[in-house]
Amino acid sequence: QRGMVLGYQGVERLLAVQWAALKQGLDIMLRLTDVPALQGPLRLALRTVRQVQHSHVEHNCRLLLYAFQSATSHETAFLTIKTLVSYLELGWLVEPELLSALPWKETFRKFLLRPPSGQADFALLLVIFQFLQFLLDVCPGQNVWITEALQTKPYTMLQLIVTADSSHVSDEQEMWKSVSLHLLDLCRVCVKQGSTGGWQVMVQLILQCVEVPHSSSSQNFFNLVYLN
Structure with missing residues (x-):
């Protein structure tokens, strides 16, 4: 035998x-x-x-998170997130608590606390917002630290909802719109998975788009669809 x-x-x-x-x-x-x-x-x-x-999902996710933390270029960061998504697609093979214990907060929280400084930063921030939405679907519970970061004064990320400053995004208004909309999508998922408290600032910022006339009001008007 x-x-x-x-x-x-x-x-x-x-x-x-x-x-x-x-x-x-x-x-x-x-x-x-x-x-x-x-x-x-x-x-x-x-x-x-x-x-x-x-083929070990948890092991490779951890290595990729460390790689992202030490990335020295936007291209490396983009590729790392793309590979990370591929492994997370297999997250159903791993016990949820093992995935949740990975250093997601330590890797991505800092990007929710500082403003992007150029078009490349905006492009990376857009990818990060999209990734965090995907992460919330795979690892419920991550909304706690994401919400905390977004609601940290002076609300650096939430300010992007109304800030279409040309010094930040040059003439790429479509990039800014995409970032703003995915930020609002991320906020919506966080509200759905957690508490509705603390989001008054976001509503006030959206209302500011039409209540206070300024040069970018016409660019911001589309945000009103999220008020409901």
């Missing part, structure tokens, strides 16, 4: 992975860069180790 089982290559690999995880611990296995030269009948190939490492 033993010979018949070990005769199937796929079964051998599976048993080798399970044995290594039980004997060494999965955390150690996920950090392996090589395999022991001397092994028993359940030989663990380096290729198999790499396959386990590359």
